[in-house]
Amino acid sequence: xxxxxxxxxxxxxGIVRCLxxxxxxxxxxxxxxxxxxxxxxxxxxSDGGIVFAADGGVHVGAEFMxxxxxxxxxxxxMARAGAGVVIDDVFLGGAASQQRWxxxxxxxxxxxxxxxxxxxxxxxxxxxxxxxxxxxAAAQAEVVHQGVVYDLEVDTSHTESLVCARxxxxxxx
Numbered sequence: 001x002x003x004x005x006x007x008x009x010x011x012x013x014g015i016v017r018c019l020x021x022x023x024x025x026x027x028x029x030x031x032x033x034x035x036x037x038x039x040x041x042x043x044x045x046s047d048g049g050i051v052f053a054a055d056g057g058v059h060v061g062a063e064f065m066x067x068x069x070x071x072x073x074x075x076x077x078m079a080r081a082g083a084g085v086v087i088d089d090v091f092l093g094g095a096a097s098q099q100r101w102x103x104x105x106x107x108x109x110x111x112x113x114x115x116x117x118x119x120x121x122x123x124x125x126x127x128x129x130x131x132x133x134x135x136x137a138a139a140q141a142e143v144v145h146q147g148v149v150y151d152l153e154v155d156t157s158h159t160e161s162l163v164c165a166r167x168x169x170x171x172x173x
Contacts, residue, residue, distance in 0.1 A: 001079045001108060002027075002172065003087045003101060005148060006115030007140030008132055009125040011156035011164070012088045015115060018165030019086055023172060028078065031088035035071050039064070056135025058092055072104040079108055090140060095147030113168055114145055114153040121157045 002019070006012045016029045036050060043049025048063035060068075079085045091097030098112070117125075122137035152171050154164040 001076070001085045001087065001105070001110040002113060002168065003089060003110055004113045004115055004168075005089050005091045005098070005144060005150075006117065006156075007122060007137055007142075007144050008090060009122040009129060009137040010115045010117035010141070011125075011161055012090075012115050014161035015154070015156070015164045015168070016086050016088045018162045019168060022162070022165050022169045023084070025084055027084035027086050029086045029088065030075050032090050033088070035068065039067065043067075052133045052136070054133065056133050056137070056139040058090075058136065058140075060092065069100065069104065072101060076104050076106070076108060091144045091148055092140070094143060094145065095149075097144075098148050111152065111168070111171055112148075112150045114148065114150040115164070116145065116153060116155045116157070117141065118157040 004012050004016060013031060013033070016031070020027050020029055039049065043063060045051055046061070048061035050061070050064050051059045053059065075085055075087065089097070089101075093100075101110075119138040119141040122141055126132045126134065126137040152168060154167055156164060
């Protein structure tokens, strides 16, 4: 498994797509965005679910956390069954989020990758995307890395996704 962590609009999804192209074997990609999209609509803007605040903050409740734990364990089961898996995640809880993954992994080998991006650059991408609450990229740029231990870090502020993916792939091979 490869777990890629970074703030919103930092370039994680682009790196993951490039990784799938440059890694020699077939790898499945799963991301926190697709997990959030899979949640029932009633969990959006609810205390137990996920709330995207007007200032770019993201708040998650107990029901969200329970479903996320089940999702994590399901993804890990695919890796245990022999699939290469790349995760695109946003560790809103910093080190606590990494610890949740460690618990689900139960000792499974993983390459931890931090994706950094200058807040101003990520904010520009956020505006260009048009599908994020303004301020989310800047709010997450540093907090998602607090206390997280990585095997490798890349910075997409001025480096293309493909170059970052090749750097990561070199560590896998």
